[in-house]
Structure formats: structure tokens, C-alpha cells
Amino acid sequence: MFTSLLVANRGEIAVRIIRTARRLGIRTVAVYSDADRHARHVLEADDAVHIGASPASESYLRGSTIVAAALSTGVQAVHPGYGFLSENPDFARQVLDAGLAWIGPDPEVIAAMGDKISARNLMAANGVPVSRGTATPVPDTPAVRDIAADVGYPLMVKAAGGGGGIGMTVVRDETALAGALETARNRALRMFGSAALLLEQYIEPARHVEVQILGLNDGRILTLGERDCSIQRRFQKVIEESPCPALPTDLRERMLEASRRAGAAVSYRGAGTVEYLVDVARNEFVFLEMNTRIQVEHPVTELVTGIDLVEAQLLIAASEDTALCEPIPTGHAIEFRIYAEDPIRMLPAPGDIERWTEPTGPGIRVDGGYRAGDSVTSHYDPLLAKLCINGADRGVALDRARAALDSFVVTGIRTNIPLLSRLLDSDFFTSGDYHTQSLKDLLPAPESSR
Structure with missing residues (x-):
């Protein structure tokens, strides 16, 4: 080591x-x-x-x-x-x-998975389900209309070099296509240094579910269960939980096996995540992307498996990973991202933290990067901390989460804690019957938020 x-x-x-x-x-x-x-x-x-x-x-x-x-x-x-x-x-x-x-994984693997077009082509070639979409960069010619029609509306415009939901735009008909492509190209070039775009079928309603993998030095690809990341704003995750509260057993097993194939396809080594869009009603899933790093939401996997994923990363990098094996997840875990942002408009709210009091108690873990007296600047992502909860089942975890959010005190700046509390008490989240657009139901119409 x-x-x-x-x-x-x-x-x-x-x-x-x-x-x-x-x-x-x-x-x-x-x-x-x-x-x-x-x-x-x-x-x-x-x-x-x-x-x-x-x-x-x-x-x-x-x-x-x-x-x-x-x-x-x-x-x-x-x-x-x-x-x-x-x-x-x-x-x-x-x-x-x-x-x-x-x-982390080899640079060649990072490059292969970082380009969304090459990644989806590679996954398709190795038996991982992908949605209808383009296998080459979208041309900046009138022919793009025929390509879009072939993919089918509604569709998603994506930056080929993007990730984490950045650079994505939903297009519902041909009239909006040209403007969306121009905006996406400009944004992709500015954010990622490449204007290459791809088109994919837009699935709605859908759940965003991902599988944590560990690629070991002996070639084994371990799967550590799944995380549901469907509660999102602007394609950015807000709440994650494990296991997914609405995933049939057979669908889960197929996703785990697809994730093993995805890792094996690139001889993956280290911690990685294979992300999917899931149509639970149809019992189907499609590949979204592979993240070649540790995820923001990795604590929920740690809480249900007992595996320290950072330690696992170090063991793999040091070739001391022979004792790692595939766990059987138990219990339920939920992660709430605490942001310095307006809880209604969800815009960053930098400032000076006056008071910072973290909740404590059974099943409560806080991964924080700030404390009282710190300044939150506009230079970086407004994520302040991650409130992580686990319990014997989802009901216990939800009860602990309500108490923890009530006792998490941050003053001097605005945070999204009020929004998280509302989410926790919403019918769709309490029932577990939610999708990637569910958060919009709690937000005011654009006119009333101005």
C-alpha cells in the first residue's frame, strides 16, 4: 500500500x-x-x-x-x-x-468512455442495451433533419465530450432542432473543447439508475448493487438511494450483468459507474454513460455494502485487491446533496457561513467540505455537503432523514435544505414512484419564481 x-x-x-x-x-x-x-x-x-x-x-x-x-x-x-x-x-x-x-482506470479507458459516441458504440458491440441514436457525430448540414427524424422525437441532443448531465437539451419536434443544435454546439465547445454532438431517443418518463462496479487486477468485474438517481434538477442529481425502490428483480439482475459486460469490454480497473435510463413499465433499460471515477453518490453504496470505496480504489491501484469480493447489499441508504443555492430557483447562492451544525445519531453520516466561518465562492460547484442516511429498510431511513434534515443548520447563506424537506414529504418520493421529471412538480411555474 x-x-x-x-x-x-x-x-x-x-x-x-x-x-x-x-x-x-x-x-x-x-x-x-x-x-x-x-x-x-x-x-x-x-x-x-x-x-x-x-x-x-x-x-x-x-x-x-x-x-x-x-x-x-x-x-x-x-x-x-x-x-x-x-x-x-x-x-x-x-x-x-x-x-x-x-x-483510477487507465488513460485509454478514460478516453474511450469520455467520448459518448465511442462509448455507446462499444457498449452496443458488447451486448449492453443502447437507445436509438447516432453512431457518428451529428453533421452541421440539412441532412441532420433526416437523421433526427430517423432517431424519432422527442430526442436528446448531447455533447459527445460532456458528462454529468452538462450539455444536454431535449428537442420535441423539428421546429426546435436547429436552435437546440446551435446552442448545444456552442456550449459543448466552450465547456469541453469539442463541438461534436450526438442524438439519442429521449425516454419519458424514465428512472435514472446506475450500477457501481469495481474492476480488479485479476480481471474480475464486481457489481455492488444499484443507485437510483432520478430526483434531478437541470439533469443534475439531488437525491440518490440504494436500492432503487421500483426495480423488479429480473431487471436488476439484467442490469448487473450488463454492467459486468461493460466493465469487461474495456478491461476496467478501479471504481466506476455504469449509468442507465430505465423504463420500469416496459421492463427495459438502456446505457447512458460510464463514469471512470468515484461518484458523488458513492456513500449510499458504502452504507448498504460495508465497503469503503476509496479504500477499494487504493487497494486496486496498489495491486492489493485480492480479498475484495462481490457483496450482498443489505438495508437501505439515501443521500441528500446540500447545496448553497436558492431553494426555489435553484441558482447558486454564495456567501459567508455563520453557523454550521451537522445532525448526528444512528444511521446518519455527513460528508462535508465546509464549516462555520467559511466562505462559499462562485468559483466552484455550490455543493456544501452530503447528508447520508441508512436504516434496516426504506421506512426507517426516511424517518431518520426527516429528523436529520430538520437538525441540519446552516445560516449566513441560502441552501436547498427546505426543498429537500419538501421532497422528503412529497407523495411521489414517499411512495418511491418517481422519475427524472418528478422534482418539477414541487417547483413553482417559471412566471411565479421571478
Whole structure:
């Protein structure tokens, strides 16, 4: 096992990685920008290196600067967390070329799965169900109308190089196609450096369900159950739970087997997630994407399996994973993402945190990146913490979640905690009968939110 590790990230995921590393006796090095000089992850690490100005483009996205920090502090490995450079194959190659261990899959796998077109083609070739869609980038010609008609409306326009719901637009008829394509191309070029787009059938209503996998050094692909991530705003997840409350046993088994095939298709090594759209009424599912990193929502899998996924990542990277085996998930777990944002319009709400009181008690876990006195800036994602709940069954988990949300106190800034409490008491969430558009039912019409 490694004796030293640099965490190339910030916020709650950096704190969470540092804590597992500390438990394993691994020395940790944090990196920080100007805005994060006194951040929680910096204080919890054994050492810290300043890497630049507050904007991510001048700090957390500077791969060569981060590699230099790793070399200067004598660490053996780099853990990228999620976001930033975690799915950047060039950064992974930089780390490896510097003689450091990369906590993640091979750069070639990251590249293959990072391009949504090549990923869906590869999955289809290996027996993983995919929706109707384009096998090549959408041309910027009048022929695109015929291609869209062949896919069928409604359809989804996606950035081929995007991920995490960024760069996606629903198109319901031909009249909206040209405008959606232009907007998507501009956004994709700005966000991902590539204007390549693909079209896919838009399934509604659908559930967004994903399977956690671990690819071991002996070639085995372990599946660790599924997570339901259907409660979303702007294609961004808000609440996740495991197991999915509406997944028939036969459908679950088919999804687990498809995920094993997906991992085997690229000789996957490390922690990864295979995401699907599920039409429960038809008992069908289609591949959405594969994330080649640890997920924001990984704690719900940890709570129902008892496996520390960061530790598993380190064991695999250090080739000490022989004792890992496929678990049988038990109980129920739910994760609530606590954001610094307006709970109605869901826009970021930066500011200074005056009071920060985390809930405690049986079955309650908080993965937080902030504390009282910290400033939340507009430079980074507004995720403050993840409130994770588990219980013997879903009913117990829901009861604990209500009490935990009521006692989670953050003042000085606006948060989405009021919205989460409303969600928790909604009929659709309580029953488990929800889909990716259900959150809209709790929000005011656009005219009344202005």
C-alpha cells in the first residue's frame, strides 16, 4: 500500500479521501487555490501546496502544476476525486509519466468512455442495451433533419465530450432542432473543447439508475448493487438511494450483468459507474454513460455494502485487491446533496457561513467540505455537503432523514435544505414512484419564481 497520497481536489470529496487515507496510515497532501487557503480539506491534510488563483482554470484544472506539487512533496500516488481533472486522460497520463500511481482506470479507458459516441458504440458491440441514436457525430448540414427524424422525437441532443448531465437539451419536434443544435454546439465547445454532438431517443418518463462496479487486477468485474438517481434538477442529481425502490428483480439482475459486460469490454480497473435510463413499465433499460471515477453518490453504496470505496480504489491501484469480493447489499441508504443555492430557483447562492451544525445519531453520516466561518465562492460547484442516511429498510431511513434534515443548520447563506424537506414529504418520493421529471412538480411555474 502507498505511504503517501496527493488529493487533486477540494471540498467534501477531498476531506472524505483524506479521512480514509489517514485511517490506512497514508500521509496526505492537499492542494488549494487562493480562495481555499483556509479550507477544511487543507486543514485536515498532513501537508498542503498552493497551486494558483481562485478560478479553477488557474488552479484545480492545471494538471502540470498539480503533478509538480506531487513531485515536490514526495508522494507516491494521486487521487483525483470527482470533477475537475478526474476524467481527463491527459492528466492521468501526466501522473503516470511522472512515475506516480494514478488512482483510477487507465488513460485509454478514460478516453474511450469520455467520448459518448465511442462509448455507446462499444457498449452496443458488447451486448449492453443502447437507445436509438447516432453512431457518428451529428453533421452541421440539412441532412441532420433526416437523421433526427430517423432517431424519432422527442430526442436528446448531447455533447459527445460532456458528462454529468452538462450539455444536454431535449428537442420535441423539428421546429426546435436547429436552435437546440446551435446552442448545444456552442456550449459543448466552450465547456469541453469539442463541438461534436450526438442524438439519442429521449425516454419519458424514465428512472435514472446506475450500477457501481469495481474492476480488479485479476480481471474480475464486481457489481455492488444499484443507485437510483432520478430526483434531478437541470439533469443534475439531488437525491440518490440504494436500492432503487421500483426495480423488479429480473431487471436488476439484467442490469448487473450488463454492467459486468461493460466493465469487461474495456478491461476496467478501479471504481466506476455504469449509468442507465430505465423504463420500469416496459421492463427495459438502456446505457447512458460510464463514469471512470468515484461518484458523488458513492456513500449510499458504502452504507448498504460495508465497503469503503476509496479504500477499494487504493487497494486496486496498489495491486492489493485480492480479498475484495462481490457483496450482498443489505438495508437501505439515501443521500441528500446540500447545496448553497436558492431553494426555489435553484441558482447558486454564495456567501459567508455563520453557523454550521451537522445532525448526528444512528444511521446518519455527513460528508462535508465546509464549516462555520467559511466562505462559499462562485468559483466552484455550490455543493456544501452530503447528508447520508441508512436504516434496516426504506421506512426507517426516511424517518431518520426527516429528523436529520430538520437538525441540519446552516445560516449566513441560502441552501436547498427546505426543498429537500419538501421532497422528503412529497407523495411521489414517499411512495418511491418517481422519475427524472418528478422534482418539477414541487417547483413553482417559471412566471411565479421571478
